[in-house]
Amino acid sequence: MPRNKEFDYDEKLKIARDLFWKKGYNATTMNDLVDTMQINRSSLYLAYGNKHDLFLKxxxxxxQKKDKQYSQAAKKSEEPLQAIRNVIYSVFESAVQDSNCLFTNSVFELALTDKEVSDILRKQTLKAVELFEKLLVQAKANGSLSSDKDPLALAHFLVSGLVSIYNTHILFADAKLTKQTTEILIGSIK
Structure with a gap:
């Protein structure tokens, strides 16, 4: 008869996620994961696979957490440009509150060397670009955006700018400077 799991899979995954988020992939050891998740090594391997598999999960x-954040922020306004501002401000608030971003860390730590991570990051980036492009097209259609900028190119720029918000806060831990970076990014929409 198989043994029942003695831990909550999602809860332990969140613990691992937060450890990778704090330390990065390369600095996190299997011993760190075992100690922090408080499960034995064999249970970790059986439930999540190796370190790389656990990182991908x-x-x-x-x-998924970021998707939910962006979606909720965008839905706070029916006006498309305000929806974009809401998403950007939500990133600012996350940067100041969390002082870190697993997505941003992964871009700089692993995207050039790990195809699976790169594919996940690219897919997520394109999803965010699609959201922004849709909102920019709506703004052009309703006349609230008179810019001659291509909506797709502007959407790519804005999404890449989200990383700059985290980058600024990670490097300088200065909420005022991070807010200024956020405002400049929002100002680029016009």
Missing amino acids: SLSNYI
Whole structure:
């Protein structure tokens, strides 16, 4: 008769996600994971696979959290440009509150060397670009955006700018400077 799991899979995944988020992939050891998740090594391997598999699951979990954040922020306004501002401000608030971003860390730590991570990050980036492009097209259609900028190119720029918000806060831990970076990004929409 198989043994029942003695832990909550999602709860332990969140613990692993937060550890990768704090330390990065390369600095996190299997011993760190075992100690922090408080499960034995064999249970970790059986439930999540190896360190890389666990990281991919953790990154996907983090991205689901970000998808929900962006969606909720965008839905706070029916006006498309305000919806974009809401998403950007939600990133600012996350950067100041969390002082870190697993997505941003993964871009700089792993995207060039790990195809699976790169694919996950690219897919998420394109999803965010699609959201922004849709909102920009709506803004052009309703006349609230008179810019001659291509909506797709502007959407790519804005999404890449989200990383700059985290980058600024990670490097300088200065909420005022991070807010200024956020405002400049929002100002680029016009």
